[in-house]
Amino acid sequence: MKKSLQISNNQKINAFLLIFIVNACQIGVGIHGFERVVYQNAKQDAWIAVILSFIFAHFVAFIMIKTLEMFQDQDLYGIHQILFGKFFGNLLNFFYVLYCSFAFLSILINYKEVINTWVFPFIESSFLSASLLIIVIYTFTAGFRIIVGICLINFLFTIAMPIVMLIPLKYANINFLFPILDNDIISLLKGVYSMTFTIAGFELINFIYPNVKEKNKVGKYVHIGLLITLFLYLSVMLIALTYFSAEQLNKMIWATLSLFSIIKLPFFERIEILIICIWMIIILPNLCMYLWAAFRGFIRIKSITPNNFVWIFSIIIFILSIFIKTRLQIETANNLFSKIAFVVVFIYPFILFIFALINKLFKKRKVQKNETI
Numbered sequence: 001m002k003k004s005l006q007i008s009n010n011q012k013i014n015a016f017l018l019i020f021i022v023n024a025c026q027i028g029v030g031i032h033g034f035e036r037v038v039y040q041n042a043k044q045d046a047w048i049a050v051i052l053s054f055i056f057a058h059f060v061a062f063i064m065i066k067t068l069e070m071f072q073d074q075d076l077y078g079i080h081q082i083l084f085g086k087f088f089g090n091l092l093n094f095f096y097v098l099y100c101s102f103a104f105l106s107i108l109i110n111y112k113e114v115i116n117t118w119v120f121p122f123i124e125s126s127f128l129s130a131s132l133l134i135i136v137i138y139t140f141t142a143g144f145r146i147i148v149g150i151c152l153i154n155f156l157f158t159i160a161m162p163i164v165m166l167i168p169l170k171y172a173n174i175n176f177l178f179p180i181l182d183n184d185i186i187s188l189l190k191g192v193y194s195m196t197f198t199i200a201g202f203e204l205i206n207f208i209y210p211n212v213k214e215k216n217k218v219g220k221y222v223h224i225g226l227l228i229t230l231f232l233y234l235s236v237m238l239i240a241l242t243y244f245s246a247e248q249l250n251k252m253i254w255a256t257l258s259l260f261s262i263i264k265l266p267f268f269e270r271i272e273i274l275i276i277c278i279w280m281i282i283i284l285p286n287l288c289m290y291l292w293a294a295f296r297g298f299i300r301i302k303s304i305t306p307n308n309f310v311w312i313f314s315i316i317i318f319i320l321s322i323f324i325k326t327r328l329q330i331e332t333a334n335n336l337f338s339k340i341a342f343v344v345v346f347i348y349p350f351i352l353f354i355f356a357l358i359n360k361l362f363k364k365r366k367v368q369k370n371e372t373i
Helices: 015-026 034-069 076-118 125-140 144-158 167-171 185-193 202-211 215-243 246-251 255-261 271-301 306-323 327-372
Strands: none
Touching (some): 015 202, 015 215, 034 076, 034 185, 034 202, 034 246, 034 255, 076 202, 076 271, 076 306, 144 271, 167 215, 202 271, 202 327, 255 271, 271 306
16 A cells, blocks of 8 residues: 655646646636536626635635645545545545546547537547547656646636637627626525536645645645636636627537637637637646546556556547547536536545544544653
8 A cells, every 4th residue: 555655856846836737727628618507507697606616616725735734745645545544545546536537538528529519520539539648648658747837838828818808898798797696596506516617627736735845835826826717717707798698698508619709810710710729738737637646546556657557548538538429428428527526626625624633633642642651
């Protein structure tokens, strides 16, 4: 049983890079069409649901970090083994490996669908899956620090998004935002819940934590990363709410891409096609981080080289992606992942925190008892 991992200094990163990692892990395929899902529940108060979801995310991140601080250089996998022993600890670890694998698959099939719908409708989806997986394999085998470097490049692209989307604002109708708080609390909370698929990703700090040099600064930079992501999602949501009518938002699968489609440049007519192609750079750290987290968990259970793992993992994902290609199948997979992610990301950290506190209390009493003896 491997309760800790030996991490060399050249695999550790400065804490400020967590800003870019959190942002990269949260900005993915979900931003393409999260407006419709949230609007169907919260209506014109969807922007409030976005804010509330991130307030909850900040609180959950705080609990995650407090739990990690109790175990110094351990990641979530090591904490499981310490708290629950070899058998149950590895059982939980295997579940988290499956969760990370499911997250990877969800991102892959959603991006593949966008490419098939908007850019290359006649290209076989299996070819797209294989192409994306080859790029992921190449990036993953380069190492953790390279993945972090791509997160930084990702940040430069995503931070420019609200600036580009200012163009549709000249057609905006601010009256679409009124009346504010006209919906009941249940509808608003459903809107918050529907943001799960979109903002999941920050839970990966549970696995990145041992690779950070300045542990005392982790919380600060994670919260900054979450605030930047909130700004991006809130900007996109407000623009969509003021541009599209209620009827349009209820039916539009990819509202963000539709906003891009109205932008016309003298030298490039369909800018959304360019953005979708560039989006591969944005989802790449998403995919690589979940793959890396799955690998970190799997080697706790069974020894395997990174190269062998990534090829076996990619073959399994490729086979699964072949059978999930219709809109209904993808929507079903997204809904299932959202339910699992809600428990894993927003519920389980509180349960784990309670067990960690109990473990800390027992250790403290044991030390006091030994000192008395």
